[in-house]
Amino acid sequence: MFKTEKQSDLISEQDIWYVEYPIMEHFYTIQGEGAHTGRASYFIRTAGCDVNCWWCDVKESWEEEGHPKMTVRELVDAAKASKAPFVVITGGEPLLHDLLPLTLGLKSEGMKVHIETSGSSPLSGQLDWITLSPKRFKKPTEEVFAYVDELKVVVLTNKDLKWAEDNAAKCPEGTRLLLQPEWETPKSIDLIVDYVKENPEWGISLQTHKFLKVP
Template sequence: MYKIEQKAAQTETDIQRLNDVKYPLVEDFYTIQGEGAHTGRPAYFIRTAGCDVNCWWCDVKESWDEEKHPDTRTGDIVQRAVNSGAEFAVITGGEPLLHNLEALSVRLKQEGLDVHIETSGSSPLSGQLDWVTLSPKRFKKPLDENFPYVDELKVVVLKNKDIQWAEENAKKCPSTTRLLLQPEWETPSSIKLIVDYVKQNPEWGISLQTHKFIDVP
């Protein structure tokens, strides 16, 4: 868990202050976690706008430009998450760590939701995070200061060099980190590459984008 050193907001004024913080929001919705260690679990996804990584294979390129998306109150986002009945929320992007996640994460936790994040790790962690999924990119490397908090290392694989990159990052993670390789959706040749590697290196597992198979967001 990554947790900021902060006195919990106790008064209505404290809570209102956090509720009034705004984030550029692409979308938020109740769905099924489609990939990674929590595949198959219902989750509330919160997608912030803005990205400084810009992976060419990204399937949400519309999230890159922060100015194209409305600033939305934390209180409104959190209320929708609570109403969904989800046990945890996933903050994703874009690159969510371009924003200070204190207000959003603290309010979600105050309402009883665990907070997960999916990030490239290229900016400092912020907020209160129960599960950190790191998806590192070679062209904008993660900050070394983030590695002690990584619960799940999920590396998208197209070629052999991506597996080498995955191993480089795994060496910096805690021994308890879940290690996952994920084939790039439009590169079918990566599947055999990953399967062969995982069979020889069983400390790694495979993540698939199951939400695309079952056609959920």
């Protein structure tokens, strides 16, 4: 869990509801990946990403421009109406935005807040579950590692297994360690299966929403 202390001189209870974020999409769905796979959740995908993974499957999220802005009030109302037990803030790279207003709004309505991030920008907000998906293209900050609940590394080649080990060494004990094959790189499956058999502290994360054709 990560908690930015609320700065009362910076933001008041009333003001948070008017703060806006560029949003690519938001929808009620099933978490398809990682430790919470299969659970109902509300996804909020912010626009804007400066990491530029060449294999990214949401390239349309990279530019903020062209995506509508939504207020905290609108986003919280939509998530609340879904009755989802938790919200996943993803991107894009969600930490390009100050998440304090949005996460305060969600938590004031009793929702747990998860984030999926490359960790390459400073942490913000109040976060119940942090999934770090570190990218070699723009490395995580050192600050993020102390708060990681789940490390999920996308694997294409052997280099990514080394990258996974380097990042795992910085995470707290008890962090869920997951390797995920890159969807368009089937040879990564053999690499991962062999690696997990040799290193059983790691598990495999699959993009089950793509198998199930759930958005």
